Amino acid sequence: EAQVTQNPRYLITVTGKKLTVTCSQNMNHEYMSWYRQDPGLGLRQIYYSMNVEVTDKGDVPEGYKVSRKEKRNFPLILESPSPNQTSLYFCASSLNSGGGETQYFGPGTRLLVL
């Protein structure tokens, strides 16, 4: 089944404790992206990747890191999480960055930073 998977689905952590949220897709997509969803703000892009080893900042990159060493994986790293990073996170992928390409979303990761 074609899908985007994320782990963990739920995470409670404390300020400053490094964490990684994994994202994997099995559709051989070139383009991958991370979004965060906050009430009243919709979804906002954090980082994106056009292909392996090519990543760039989205609208809200502060406090996050990413890497794209393999085509299928695009982990999101919070090196020193803070309470303002409490949010619902989505990974998404599409065949390429073309506007008409459908983005497929993972199931989401709900993060609480205490």
Added chain:
Amino acid sequence: AQTVTQSQPEMSVQEAETVTLSCTYDTSESDYYLFWYKQPPSRQMILVIRQEAYKQQNATENRFSVNFQKAAKSFSLKISDSQLGDAAMYFCAYRAGGTSYGKLTFGQGTILTVHP
């Protein structure tokens, strides 16, 4: 920068009735795509319908249709014969065409309640 605005934080509809969710956007691009996503309580993002800006014909997917007014930069979603399973948060989204950065720009969302 592109912006997407959904001015209705909440909407409600009776089962079997029709409801329209509003969305406006701002862009200087001529080539772009518009989308409506549904987010049920499971939080999964589900693509409902998409519209290519170069197409004059409004997109339709079963009970879901859009009213795309390019000059007014308006992109509303009409749900006909509403069902209880339509209850969800709905997001309008924009994506520039060509070899853009691929970013989806989302509106704030509209919570749709369906009354039996």
